[in-house]
Amino acid sequence: MTTTSSRKGALSRVWPEGTSSAAAFTFDFDAEEVWIGEDPANADRPGVLSQGTYGAKVGVPQILRVLERHGVHATFFIPGRVAERHPARVEEIVAAGHELAHHGYTHTSPTKLSRAEEEAELVRGLEVLRGFGAPVTGYRSPSWDLSAHTLDLLLDHGLRYSSNLMDDIRPYPIEGRPLVEVPISWILDDAAYFWFDGASWTKSIATTADVRAIWEAEFEGIRTLGGAAVFTMHPQIIGRPGRLAFLDSFLSFVTSHDDVWVATAAEIAGRV
Numbered sequence: 001m002t003t004t005s006s007r008k009g010a011l012s013r014v015w016p017e018g019t020s021s022a023a024a025f026t027f028d029f030d031a032e033e034v035w036i037g038e039d040p041a042n043a044d045r046p047g048v049l050s051q052g053t054y055g056a057k058v059g060v061p062q063i064l065r066v067l068e069r070h071g072v073h074a075t076f077f078i079p080g081r082v083a084e085r086h087p088a089r090v091e092e093i094v095a096a097g098h099e100l101a102h103h104g105y106t107h108t109s110p111t112k113l114s115r116a117e118e119e120a121e122l123v124r125g126l127e128v129l130r131g132f133g134a135p136v137t138g139y140r141s142p143s144w145d146l147s148a149h150t151l152d153l154l155l156d157h158g159l160r161y162s163s164n165l166m167d168d169i170r171p172y173p174i175e176g177r178p179l180v181e182v183p184i185s186w187i188l189d190d191a192a193y194f195w196f197d198g199a200s201w202t203k204s205i206a207t208t209a210d211v212r213a214i215w216e217a218e219f220e221g222i223r224t225l226g227g228a229a230v231f232t233m234h235p236q237i238i239g240r241p242g243r244l245a246f247l248d249s250f251l252s253f254v255t256s257h258d259d260v261w262v263a264t265a266a267e268i269a270g271r272v
């Protein structure tokens with residue numbers, strides 16, 4: 001009662017006038033790099049890589065059409081090497097007004113790199129992305145995992161927010177540093193339900209009805225608590241035809257809530 005309602009009141013002041021929670025649609029545009037990151041030998045396996053190419057070739061253009069239909073601006077986290085391989089796609093993302101954000105140069109977890117290697121990845125990825133003329137202020141690691149150096153390196157190179165941690169449902173200032181965390185969760189990640197890898201057949205492929213039920217419940221829960229529902233999707237996964245129809249109707253569902261502020265990850269970070 002009073003505790004819950006006053007807590008909600010305090011939380012909802014975070015969001016713009018007239019709204020009391022937020023939602024962000026974020027896309028990790030991994031393309032071929034995620035497969036090479038899984039196993040460098042995949043670089044010589046066109047069949048494996050083609051799963052990632054689908055994201056660039058078919059997934060992104062179709063996702064851009066769906067986003068445009070709903071007037072939603074999203075955030076695309078992109079490895080530098082994906083942007084080098086598919087520059088036209090990145091130009092289309094920028095031209096449509098979406099946010100570009102950092103997702104490594106290669107798709108390598110910072111925990112597998114030395115400090116110098118991690119910094120080289122960060123710098124090279126930033127150079128490539130900033131070459132598209134859009135501001136790049138956010139970083140999501142290729143594994144949602146941070147090394148002991150990551151936060152300092154983000155600050156050294158002018159980044160303003162991280163979107164990697166799972167300890168909250170709304171953005172918060174990272175202690176001791178002028179950086180904001182825009183928290184994520186596995187429950188709102190399409191890969192948790194749809195990621196299939198031919199090398200490990202133990203994984204199953206969920207139906208969109210399953211995912212809709214889970215996402216709607218989590219979205220409503222976060223909305224009630226005045227948080228930010230940060231959805232993480234991958235063009236090669238959510239961009240399959242049956243799932244595009246799900247994305248389309250799910251966007252209708254989320255945007256039908258007038259009290260929910262639909263924003264980019266950078267805009268959400270900017271509320272802190």
Ligand SMILES: [Zn+2]
Binds near residue numbers: 029030103107
């Ligand atoms: Zn990724």
